[in-house]
Each structure stands twice: as structure tokens, then as C-alpha cells.
Amino acid sequence: MATYNLAAAGAIMLAFASTASAQDLTEVQARSIITPWYSLFNVASRGDVKSTEEQVLTADYDSCSGYLPGECWGRDVSIKVVGNFANSIPDMKFDIKEVLVAGDRVIVRGEVTGTPAGDLFGVPHSGKSFRIMTIDIQTIKDGKIAKTYHMENWLSALSQLRTK
Template sequence: MTPPEHPLVDLYVEMLNTHNPDLVDRFVAEDYVNHNDFVADGREANRQFWTAFFTGLPDLGVTMEDLIISGDRVVGRFIYRGIHTGDLLGIPASGKPVEMRSIDIWRVQNGMFVEHWDELNLMQMFQQIGALPPLGGPETQA
């Protein structure tokens, strides 16, 4: 089943797949509130985060798995894939493939995303690039 479409989410996916952080101007409000520890509030902070993310994963591609629209809320489930060939959030390139999943919730007002919550599997991504050990430690690895 194909997820429904939403113009702001479509722009988000386009931004990720074309590596064009300037597209945030078209879907993120100036006073955007981001409820996570990685991206500060505001449109410019969002643009800077994605610029840095694309530096670490220059071949990043994203697939939308699910999209739910209810009132002023939009919820998406995404899979991000790429090769870690540049500095990523302060972690030097490892050359390793990365797969990260997210669940994002946005609040829409006046045709823009104004608020955002997300759940990311960053621990798994950091394990994939060797920045964190696998769960269970080396004795559980085959």
C-alpha cells in the first residue's frame, strides 16, 4: 500500500533525496520548534543540521514507509540509507553503510511545519559506523 501524499512531507523527502537543505524554506516555518537534542529551533538551524548531515552521508537516500495525517498533525515513518564517507556529527568517515529509521511527527500551521517531534534509531547508526560498540559487548559477537 502506498502512503498518502502531503505537500510538506513530499518537500521533506525531496530535500533529503536531492541533498538541498535550502528547500527547508518551503516547508519549515521561521519559528519552527524542534523537540529533539540534535537540531535547535528555527528554520536556519534546520538548514545547518541537514547541510552537516549531507556532508557525512553524501549519497543519502530516504524512503517513506508510512504517512498518517490527522487534523494539524502529520506522522511519517522513514528509512535513511547511505555510506558514511564524510564527517557526521563530529564522527570521522568510516566508509561503512548506514541504515537509520525515524518516526517524525509534525504540527502544521499556515501551510508550514511549525513543530516537530521524532524518534530516531541513532544508537544503531552509531554502532554501524563504529562510534559505539554493538549491544551485548564483544563476547556476544560471533
């Protein structure tokens, strides 16, 4: 029969709780960290993409939309990707609908709307707009976004743009 040392177990749990709570974010803290980054997708309030990303993303930031080669990229590529949205979807808007916080992770359910200025992912320009849902899981490190796993429902956007 195994013996159970309550004092040792309590010390381990207390050490774990102290470590975990040092990394736990409140929703207010999480929103203050992520909001400047999401504002970059709102073309009207965008500002300097490079400067903002350097302020809110870690130097070794990763953005991942999948697991295959080329589906993760660093901060420099992210600056270009976000910057290109202004050209392809000049009225793009990102609306944060829900924020959930788990330790150093911030889960964001958002909505992206916009009207492409030209062809989008091979769909010819029609002047139509789209509205899609997004899900992001942000990892926060030292007050900055260190990694983003993201899914946008671009298939729905393309379907909306194709409808007659």
C-alpha cells in the first residue's frame, strides 16, 4: 500500500499554484495585450503595421494556420500579410466577439467583414462583401503575443462572394 505524505503534496501544490498564478492573465490584461494587434486588421484605424507588430509581438513570434511547411511564419512575414489586407480588402474590419483566458492563452472568437477590391483567392471581383468567423489561440509571453494559432473561414467568404 502506498503512503501519502500530505506535507510534501501540499508543498508541491503550493509551488505549482504560485507558478501557475504568475502566468495567469485576467481578461482585462489579455484584452489590453491583444487589442492593438487586432486593430491592425481594421484598415480605418490601422496605423503603422510594422511599428505596432514590433510592440505587441515577440521577436520570435509564430503565426500558424496549420501544420504543413509554409503554414507557420514569423513576425516579419506577419507584418507583410497584415499590410497586404489594406490593398486586397480596403474596408476590412475585425470585431472581437468573445475572449476566453486560460493561463497564458487567450482564445478569441472574432468576425471579419469586408469587400475585396479585386479578385480574392481566385474568386473574381464582384463588389460583394463577406462576413466570416475566426478563432485564434494566442500565447502570451512577457506581455506580448508569442504565438498565434488561427483559423478563418475563408471558404465561407469565397462562397458569399460567388453567390449570384
